[in-house]
Amino acid sequence: MREPKTYARNYEIPEEELTYSGSVSCPGCGATLAMRYALKALGSNTITVIPACCWSIIAGPFPYSSLTVPIFHTAFETAGAVSSGISAALDVLGKKDITVMAWAGDGGTFDIGLQALSGAVERNEDFIYVCYDNEAYMNTGIQRSSATPWMAWTTTTPVEHPKEEPKKDIVAIMAAHRIPYAATATIAYPEDMIAKFRKAKGIRGSKFIHVLSPCPPGWKSEASDSIKLTRLAVQSKVFPLYEIEHGDKVTINVWPKDGGVPVKEYLRLQGRFRHLSEEAIAAIQAEVDRNWERLVVRAQRVMGNE
Amino acid sequence: MRKVVTGNYAVSWGAKLARAQVIAAYPITPQTSIIEKLASFCANGEMDARFIKVESEHSAMAACIGASAVGARAFTATSGQGLLLMHEVVHWAAGARLPIVMGVVNRAIAPGWSIWTEQNDTLSQRDTGWIQFYCETNQEVLDTTIQAFKIAEKVFLPAMIVLDAFVLSHTSEAVDIPEQAEVDAFLPPYRPPLKLDPEDPRAFGALVLPGEYMELRYKMQKAMEQALSVAEEVDREWGERFGRSWGLVEPYRLDDAELALVTSGTVTGTSREVVDALREEGVKIGLLKVRLFRPFPHQIIREMLAGVRKVAVIDRNISFGDSGVFAQEVRAALYHADKRPPVFDFVAGLGGRDIVPETIREIVDYTVTHDAPTEEFTWVGVKI
Numbered sequence: 001m002r003e004p005k006t007y008a009r010n011y012e013i014p015e016e017e018l019t020y021s022g023s024v025s026c027p028g029c030g031a032t033l034a035m036r037y038a039l040k041a042l043g044s045n046t047i048t049v050i051p052a053c054c055w056s057i058i059a060g061p062f063p064y065s066s067l068t069v070p071i072f073h074t075a076f077e078t079a080g081a082v083s084s085g086i087s088a089a090l091d092v093l094g095k096k097d098i099t100v101m102a103w104a105g106d107g108g109t110f111d112i113g114l115q116a117l118s119g120a121v122e123r124n125e126d127f128i129y130v131c132y133d134n135e136a137y138m139n140t141g142i143q144r145s146s147a148t149p150w151m152a153w154t155t156t157t158p159v160e161h162p163k164e165e166p167k168k169d170i171v172a173i174m175a176a177h178r179i180p181y182a183a184t185a186t187i188a189y190p191e192d193m194i195a196k197f198r199k200a201k202g203i204r205g206s207k208f209i210h211v212l213s214p215c216p217p218g219w220k221s222e223a224s225d226s227i228k229l230t231r232l233a234v235q236s237k238v239f240p241l242y243e244i245e246h247g248d249k250v251t252i253n254v255w256p257k258d259g260g261v262p263v264k265e266y267l268r269l270q271g272r273f274r275h276l277s278e279e280a281i282a283a284i285q286a287e288v289d290r291n292w293e294r295l296v297v298r299a300q301r302v303m304g305n306e
Numbered sequence: 307m308r309k310v311v312t313g314n315y316a317v318s319w320g321a322k323l324a325r326a327q328v329i330a331a332y333p334i335t336p337q338t339s340i341i342e343k344l345a346s347f348c349a350n351g352e353m354d355a356r357f358i359k360v361e362s363e364h365s366a367m368a369a370c371i372g373a374s375a376v377g378a379r380a381f382t383a384t385s386g387q388g389l390l391l392m393h394e395v396v397h398w399a400a401g402a403r404l405p406i407v408m409g410v411v412n413r414a415i416a417p418g419w420s421i422w423t424e425q426n427d428t429l430s431q432r433d434t435g436w437i438q439f440y441c442e443t444n445q446e447v448l449d450t451t452i453q454a455f456k457i458a459e460k461v462f463l464p465a466m467i468v469l470d471a472f473v474l475s476h477t478s479e480a481v482d483i484p485e486q487a488e489v490d491a492f493l494p495p496y497r498p499p500l501k502l503d504p505e506d507p508r509a510f511g512a513l514v515l516p517g518e519y520m521e522l523r524y525k526m527q528k529a530m531e532q533a534l535s536v537a538e539e540v541d542r543e544w545g546e547r548f549g550r551s552w553g554l555v556e557p558y559r560l561d562d563a564e565l566a567l568v569t570s571g572t573v574t575g576t577s578r579e580v581v582d583a584l585r586e587e588g589v590k591i592g593l594l595k596v597r598l599f600r601p602f603p604h605q606i607i608r609e610m611l612a613g614v615r616k617v618a619v620i621d622r623n624i625s626f627g628d629s630g631v632f633a634q635e636v637r638a639a640l641y642h643a644d645k646r647p648p649v650f651d652f653v654a655g656l657g658g659r660d661i662v663p664e665t666i667r668e669i670v671d672y673t674v675t676h677d678a679p680t681e682e683f684t685w686v687g688v689k690i
Contacts, residue, residue, distance in 0.1 A: 092355065
């Protein structure tokens with residue numbers, strides 16, 4: 001096996017804050033920190049589109065805003081289409097230097113907004129679509145979405161009958177549209193995240209960034225564990241950090257240290273997995289290992305060709 | 307320039323002359339030729355616009371919302387099922403106070419499948435906060451499309467131009483197509499005071515607590531009320547510049563009429579002929595065409611129908627469990643009049659069934675031979 005490339009830590013996090021302090025998010029909210037990093041990377045010449053999701057609340061009620069950039073709040077399933085309209089209008093009006101960022105939760109992306117998102121990226125509209133994924137309908141009180149992991153507890157998948165279906169592979173779906181850029185990111189790796197948002201900003205066409213965002217009330221985890229949890233998600237390979245260019249070129253950006261950690265370490269910090277049997281945990285481990293191997297094979301094929 | 311064009315192409319020409327900048331649309335019979343023509347205008351450079359070929363009508367309206375929020379002039383067109391799919395964002399466009407213009411070809415709702423004309427699709431959008439015009443001729447369609455942009459942009463509410471499937475959408479008529487320079491002088495570029503702009507960052511459409519929500523709705527209603535006088539002014543200015551105007555409603559031989567037909571859309575044209583024929587026969591009949599349905603011109607309708615002995619409303623729609631929708635509105639408008647003529651309601655021509663002169667004569671005969679309606683409405687030509 002070829003030695004994987006080491007990840008170059010030569011990125012700086014900009015000091016400029018484009019989010020205000022004191023939003024109404026829950027303690028330990030991963031999505032709030034994710035927005036902070038995303039805007040640091042994109043800068044102030046950005047228009048955000050926020051469909052129904054936790055961020056509809058976090059952004060603040062009328063007449064307040066927790067962002068220093070414009071926000072267009074919109075209907076649940078419309079982020080892809082509204083962003084298409086904004087991007088087209090900016091193009092016609094000659095304002096081509098403005099970045100359009102759709103910012104949607106997993107429900108608005110994996111489920112109700114998938115059609116509009118697919119339409120927008122199939123047309124290769126010039127915008128960045130970010131899915132901050134907290135793995136359930138958290139804003140309505142923790143109901144399962146198609147982003148909810150296998151066997152997780154939610155209010156609609158109680159422990160007597162937990163979710164029987166695996167999490168939908170949204171990045172694969174986006175990559176299948178052959179868009180210029182699709183990537184994963186998370187808050188324990190801000191330099192990687194900022195590098196990805198900057199890269200996305202520099203590409204014309206559709207960009208998709210999938211951000212794992214812990215939700216302490218929904219995951220039944222400690223607010224102080226949110227960063228730790230996403231680090232464990234990456235190190236256990238539950239949520240690998242990688243990017244896919246033009247639907248084909250796969251690059252793994254963060255390789256787990258010393259072969260990674262068992263998924264159990266990630267799962268045990270979350271009450272939503274407390275009911276799992278040893279067999280279920282072993283099944284999750286096996287699935288994670290299989291997915292990781294597939295990803296490594298795809299990444300190595302690229303490395304081999306270089 | 308005079309051209310022979312279909313009702314649908316009249317919409318396309320209207321959007322072109324209005325210099326729509328972003329068009330987002332999805333095909334649906336019988337609307338499709340509107341957007342095909344616009345796609346061709348965009349492709350051959352006759353229009354300086356971006357055409358977004360979206361994956362659904364819901365996204366068509368959502369994309370128009372995004373484009374309009376940035377300050378571009380946005381246009382779409384749809385019909386029947388497409389309009390129903392859009393419904394959520396039809397509300398959103400009005401609530402966001404975005405002056406989007408949409409051509410809607412009336413099409414009956416499934417099941418069973420129907421592509422033929424009926425007004426239930428647009429009338430089910432009655433309470434969304436959209437201005438609605440119902441058109442009789444292709445010239446009126448073209449003129450109203452351009453007028454709609456001006457009215458919408460003055461009051462910050464979106465506007466719908468409604469035309470009957472096939473009877474208008476696919477029927478060719480000679481239409482005067484104004485010069486671009488003349489339309490430019492009538493309709494200046496859209497420059498909203500507030501828009502999505504990183505230089506002036508604002509949050510649009512955020513959560514509104516009960517302490518503020520009602521005031522937003524109050525302002526929408528005020529804008530709708532203002533739209534009445536604005537529509538009148540804009541139509542008058544159009545008349546001065548182009549030599550024809552349409553009115554919010556149009557009375558026809560109504561001055562000494564004892565019986566008034568109330569119509570909308572292409573039924574009006576057929577009804578005019580019947581009115582003429584009956585006048586020859588000595589029947590004191592006239593007609594009131596309702597062109598502007600939202601905002602509803604209560605006052606004008608009240609005044610125009612005040613002197614007649616009987617009113618007969620022709621409704622190409624039905625509000626299940628009640629009656630035809632135009633009749634509801636006309637009755638409501640007349641309630642506060644000093645003298646209230648009885649209002650007969652006739653539901654006819656659903657699912658594109660032809661409304662021919664004989665149909666209208668049947669309606670008149672019924673009205674003449676009854677002192678007052680014996681039921682909420684009367685079915686016309688139903689086979690049971």
